[in-house]
Amino acid sequence: MSTLIIGLSLSFLLFLLSAGLTLIFGMLGVINFAHGALYMLGAYVSYQIVQITGSFWLGLLFAPLIVAALGALIEIVALKRVYSRDHIFQLLLTFGLILVIDDATKLIWGFDYKQVPTPEMLTAPVALFGSQIPSYRLFVIAFGALVSLGLFLLLDRSKWGMIIRAASSDADMARTLGIDVNQVRTGVFALGSFLAALGGAITAPLVPIELGMGFSVIIDCFVVVIIGGLGNIRGAIFASLLLGMTRAVGFTYATEWVELLTFALLIGTLMFRPEGLFSYKGRSA
Amino acid sequence: MKRRNFLKNAGTAALVTTLPAPLVRAATPDDFHIAAILSFSGAYGLIGNDMRKGAEQAVAERGGTVLGKPIRFSWEDDETKPQPAVQKASRLLGEGAQMIFGAVSSASTLALQSLSTQRKVPHLVTISADDAITKRDGAPYSFRTSNTLGMEINMSMEFVKSRGLKKIYAVTADYQATRSGFERFEELAKEAGVEIVGNDFAPLGNRDYSVIIDKMIRSDADGIAVMATGNDGITFVKQAGQVDLGKDKVIFGPVLQDDIFAAATGPAALGVNSGVRYHYSVDNPTNNAFVAAYREQHGEMPSSFAGEAYDGLRWWLDVVEQSDSWDVETWVEAFANSVHETSVEGRKEMRACDHQAAQVGLWGEVVKGEAPLPELTMKINEIFPADRLFDAC
Numbered sequence: 001m002s003t004l005i006i007g008l009s010l011s012f013l014l015f016l017l018s019a020g021l022t023l024i025f026g027m028l029g030v031i032n033f034a035h036g037a038l039y040m041l042g043a044y045v046s047y048q049i050v051q052i053t054g055s056f057w058l059g060l061l062f063a064p065l066i067v068a069a070l071g072a073l074i075e076i077v078a079l080k081r082v083y084s085r086d087h088i089f090q091l092l093l094t095f096g097l098i099l100v101i102d103d104a105t106k107l108i109w110g111f112d113y114k115q116v117p118t119p120e121m122l123t124a125p126v127a128l129f130g131s132q133i134p135s136y137r138l139f140v141i142a143f144g145a146l147v148s149l150g151l152f153l154l155l156d157r158s159k160w161g162m163i164i165r166a167a168s169s170d171a172d173m174a175r176t177l178g179i180d181v182n183q184v185r186t187g188v189f190a191l192g193s194f195l196a197a198l199g200g201a202i203t204a205p206l207v208p209i210e211l212g213m214g215f216s217v218i219i220d221c222f223v224v225v226i227i228g229g230l231g232n233i234r235g236a237i238f239a240s241l242l243l244g245m246t247r248a249v250g251f252t253y254a255t256e257w258v259e260l261l262t263f264a265l266l267i268g269t270l271m272f273r274p275e276g277l278f279s280y281k282g283r284s285a
Numbered sequence: 286m287k288r289r290n291f292l293k294n295a296g297t298a299a300l301v302t303t304l305p306a307p308l309v310r311a312a313t314p315d316d317f318h319i320a321a322i323l324s325f326s327g328a329y330g331l332i333g334n335d336m337r338k339g340a341e342q343a344v345a346e347r348g349g350t351v352l353g354k355p356i357r358f359s360w361e362d363d364e365t366k367p368q369p370a371v372q373k374a375s376r377l378l379g380e381g382a383q384m385i386f387g388a389v390s391s392a393s394t395l396a397l398q399s400l401s402t403q404r405k406v407p408h409l410v411t412i413s414a415d416d417a418i419t420k421r422d423g424a425p426y427s428f429r430t431s432n433t434l435g436m437e438i439n440m441s442m443e444f445v446k447s448r449g450l451k452k453i454y455a456v457t458a459d460y461q462a463t464r465s466g467f468e469r470f471e472e473l474a475k476e477a478g479v480e481i482v483g484n485d486f487a488p489l490g491n492r493d494y495s496v497i498i499d500k501m502i503r504s505d506a507d508g509i510a511v512m513a514t515g516n517d518g519i520t521f522v523k524q525a526g527q528v529d530l531g532k533d534k535v536i537f538g539p540v541l542q543d544d545i546f547a548a549a550t551g552p553a554a555l556g557v558n559s560g561v562r563y564h565y566s567v568d569n570p571t572n573n574a575f576v577a578a579y580r581e582q583h584g585e586m587p588s589s590f591a592g593e594a595y596d597g598l599r600w601w602l603d604v605v606e607q608s609d610s611w612d613v614e615t616w617v618e619a620f621a622n623s624v625h626e627t628s629v630e631g632r633k634e635m636r637a638c639d640h641q642a643a644q645v646g647l648w649g650e651v652v653k654g655e656a657p658l659p660e661l662t663m664k665i666n667e668i669f670p671a672d673r674l675f676d677a678c
Contacts, residue, residue, distance in 0.1 A: 006495045111331035113549030125528040134527035208519040208549040216490050251496035255485040
């Protein structure tokens with residue numbers, strides 16, 4: 001049972017890390033290589049807020065908002081100019097953003113490791129099913145579940161979601177209906193950046209904050225997005241659960257095989273359902 | 286460019302970059318040129334920068350000269366990868382560099398070692414710990430003045446014995462050096478009658494240890510051996526702290542914590558034990574003078590990386606100075622048989638058989654520090670003599 005709980009915490013962490021990447025691809029058709037850099041930036045900004053205010057919760061709230069504003073600026077200044085061009089320009093642009101964000105982070109915060117302590121109220125472990133589960137992990141499960149529900153409701157059940165989906169399915173038609181597609185795209189990129197930074201802020205008490213953290217996470221994000229189906233939030237939730245549980249079981253019984261199992265899932269998906277387990281078809285910005 | 290000129294230039298360039306370096310060096314060069322190949326970006330960027338500070342201090346201390354010539358560094362970033370390390374070092378050797386200093390990661394260092402052997406250029410290693418770097422009758426031009434992983438594993442077992450630990454659960458980062466380290470630890474445990482009740486090989490760069498930590502809590506181990514360092518070690522200790530793993534079990538590792546790692550780990554690091562490569566608190570005249578000068582220059586205590594770089598380069602340059610020669614073979618012969626009586630860590634003796642410096646081993650525990658010390662600092666609890674850590678040569 002403890003494996004299930006730990007698996008859930010791994011799953012929701014994976015979902016929080018990859019949700020922004022899948023959202024931006026699904027709605028804008030852009031493979032955002034800078035997702036890992038925005039995640040790292042979220043962790044650093046959260047660290048800075050915790051340093052100033054002493055509150056983890058303010059970091060969790062404001063770091064994603066600050067990075068979302070930066071994301072909007074990036075979309076308006078840079079990304080907007082390459083939507084109509086070949087995908088290679090988007091890849092090059094977002095790759096360039098990694099270098100810019102990394103160097104800016106280095107200039108502001110230096111090379112040293114940073115750390116965000118676990119919030120005081122979540123430091124005590126909880127005894128569950130014969131195991132000691134960190135209460136912070138339980139918070140991650142609850143928070144991840146809320147975010148995934150919120151995203152699902154926003155994109156599939158709200159008027160905003162309908163507008164976003166309309167703008168991503170057929171931008172010209174959406175324009176003729178009076179939708180400001182440019183604003184929608186800016187909003188979607190900002191939301192994707194918000195989610196990346198949220199992943200960074202919530203992971204901050206679990207890992208050291210350092211300049212390479214974005215690179216290490218981006219591979220996992222792509223695995224989730226490819227298995228779930230490029231650009232599909234429901235697919236990302238399912239893929240995160242599949243991967244999280246696989247890892248939890250793998251770490252319990254065969255630690256050395258965990259990476260192999262993860263990439264076997266990826267290869268199996270690419271062989272038998274290359275479009276992913278839950279793919280949307282015909283989406284383009 | 287005419288075809289003939291092009292061929293002439295290309296031929297000359299090819300010759301210069303493949304000939305043993307002594308053949309392309311001037312008999313008495315204008316300066317003593319050091320090809321410093323370190324990591325200045327990415328996860329190891331911090332290490333490269335600290336090593337640079339330590340190395341520059343060693344040079345500044347001697348007025349910036351050796352053998353009456355100015356010392357010139359060429360700093361290059363290997364991006365923590367062997368290929369750029371070799372490319373950049375090759376270029377600098379082609380320009381007449383007299384020695385290689387670096388790298389940070391053992392993989393890059395081993396790649397530079399091959400180059401140093403091929404080009405017959407001295408190579409100084411002050412941080413990479415892979416045992417393969419200083420094999421018996423191995424690379425003739427490479428020298429390591431810092432710790433080996435093997436001696437740190439030996440220190441870990443000495444600690445296990447001194448604390449009376451009987452059952453150990455280990456977690457090992459899944460790559461060659463730490464796997465070998467664990468195998469050695471297992472052998473030593475068997476000899477000492479210590480039981481290894483479990484070991485998990487976690488992927489390098491693993492970000493989640495919760496399942497492994499859960500298995501450790503459920504085990505009857507009284508000690509937790511962490512065969513990982515850097516991000517992996519910090520992440521493990523941080524996550525172990527969230528379930529108070531250290532409350533009933535002693536957490537330790539060969540290179541698990543130092544002041545930098547403890548700062549990145551936070552309060553969860555308190556009470557964790559680890560081998561330490563260098564520490565500013567070691568009380569001897571050389572170290573006290575180094576720490577004072579470093580603090581004045583940089584406003585902080587020197588890290589292990591800075592201390593080891595300072596110590597190794599200072600020793601090497603002293604030997605070169607005493608040789609009173611620009612002959613590489615003379616330097617290598619002299620260094621292979623040298624003793625560093627005034628090292629910042631105490632006495633160090635270069636072993637001619639494997640070019641590894643035999644030295645004491647520092648073992649410490651993370652404790653709360655008070656100004657001017659960092660908030661969390663290593664308290665050196667034990668100094669193991671070299672003969673307990675190194676096999677006979």
